[in-house]
Amino acid sequence: MTMRTSLFSHRTIRQGVGSVKIKLLLAFCIGFTLFVLAGRAASFMGWRKHAASLNRSSLPEKGYALLINTWKRNDLLKQSISHYASCPGLASIHIVWSEPDPPSESLKKFLNHVIHLNGRKIELKFDINKEDSLNNRFKEITDLKMDAVFSIDDDVIFPCTSVEFAFTVWQSAPDTMVGYIPRIHWVDKSKGNQDTYIYSGWWSVWWTGTYSMILSKAAFFHKKYLSMYTYEMPSSIREYVTKNRNCEDIAMSFLVANATGAPPIWVKGKIFEIGSTGISSLGGHSERRTHCVNWFASKYGRMPLVSTSVKAVDSRSSWFW
Numbered sequence: 001m002t003m004r005t006s007l008f009s010h011r012t013i014r015q016g017v018g019s020v021k022i023k024l025l026l027a028f029c030i031g032f033t034l035f036v037l038a039g040r041a042a043s044f045m046g047w048r049k050h051a052a053s054l055n056r057s058s059l060p061e062k063g064y065a066l067l068i069n070t071w072k073r074n075d076l077l078k079q080s081i082s083h084y085a086s087c088p089g090l091a092s093i094h095i096v097w098s099e100p101d102p103p104s105e106s107l108k109k110f111l112n113h114v115i116h117l118n119g120r121k122i123e124l125k126f127d128i129n130k131e132d133s134l135n136n137r138f139k140e141i142t143d144l145k146m147d148a149v150f151s152i153d154d155d156v157i158f159p160c161t162s163v164e165f166a167f168t169v170w171q172s173a174p175d176t177m178v179g180y181i182p183r184i185h186w187v188d189k190s191k192g193n194q195d196t197y198i199y200s201g202w203w204s205v206w207w208t209g210t211y212s213m214i215l216s217k218a219a220f221f222h223k224k225y226l227s228m229y230t231y232e233m234p235s236s237i238r239e240y241v242t243k244n245r246n247c248e249d250i251a252m253s254f255l256v257a258n259a260t261g262a263p264p265i266w267v268k269g270k271i272f273e274i275g276s277t278g279i280s281s282l283g284g285h286s287e288r289r290t291h292c293v294n295w296f297a298s299k300y301g302r303m304p305l306v307s308t309s310v311k312a313v314d315s316r317s318s319w320f321w
């Protein structure tokens with residue numbers, strides 16, 4: 001009996017969500033028309049210029065450090081660094097290097113060349129690791145001057161405007177993880193208790209508009225979480241990550257959620273995937289991820305992740321007020 005009622009309410013919710021999506025589609029069509037009209041009016045009334053000058057003055061004073069994770073893909077690394085070096089807020093670059101061979105002289109020369117193309121002083125460092133573990137990407141950076149770390153994989157690129165926007169969002173909530181790729185955990189109802197969870201990917205987030213994690217393959221967070229990851233998080237979690245070669249990003253989400261008691265923040269941004277692993281970020285491999293979520297929750301003795309449906313959008317580029 002209880003089974004049937006829960007199924008029924010589930011379906012009602014689904015239908016509810018479905019009609020919301022149709023309404024959204026209608027609203028989008030109307031909105032798009034308004035947007036085109038408003039765009040004309042804006043240039044007609046000379047608002048464009050004003051918006052451009054606002055843009056300049058809102059640039060952050062203190063920059064962020066790029067923490068880039070790469071593995072045997074020098075071409076992607078070169079492409080990423082060349083791009084991010086052109087972003088105005090970038091102050092230093094830390095490349096997490098876990099390959100058996102050290103970076104070649106020609107690679108170093110190329111990177112040192114591109115980071116100075118804009119006449120700015122950007123620091124570039126390789127963090128060379130002997131052991132090949134996914135925990136390497138969250139090692140403490142001891143001499144880091146800025147608080148903000150922009151953690152990124154070598155196979156995704158975000159335009160500078162998206163990066164700067166996420167940075168300003170992070171500045172308003174510096175304890176929070178702020179990023180572009182959201183994921184969600186659900187209570188597994190089929191298991192009949194409240195303590196079993198399912199990890200879900202992009203489609204689930206898209207359908208429900210809800211998320212509880214931000215992947216560290218593209219996220220801002222405070223540098224203090226690096227030392228907490230290495231020195232304060234239970235070592236069994238780091239061992240799990242090394243052994244299973246997975247879930248370092250989920251471990252980081254748990255760590256931040258446990259420290260803040262709050263959800264992360266998803267920001268809207270354009271993603272360009274430059275590697276060949278595009279599919280993995282959209283789905284698949286979710287059983288292993290589900291296992292991580294349950295295993296970590298048992299280590300914490302509770303579920304620290306908090307769900308939310310807030311999304312930060314740059315109001316200058318959104319058509320709907």
Ligand SMILES: *[C@@H]1O[C@H](CO)[C@@H](O)[C@H](O)[C@H]1NC(C)=O
Binds near residue numbers: 232234259
């Ligand atoms: C979670 O946060 C609490 C309070 O800050 C802390 O005492 C505890 O050690 C953290 N748990 C883990 C597993 O790190």
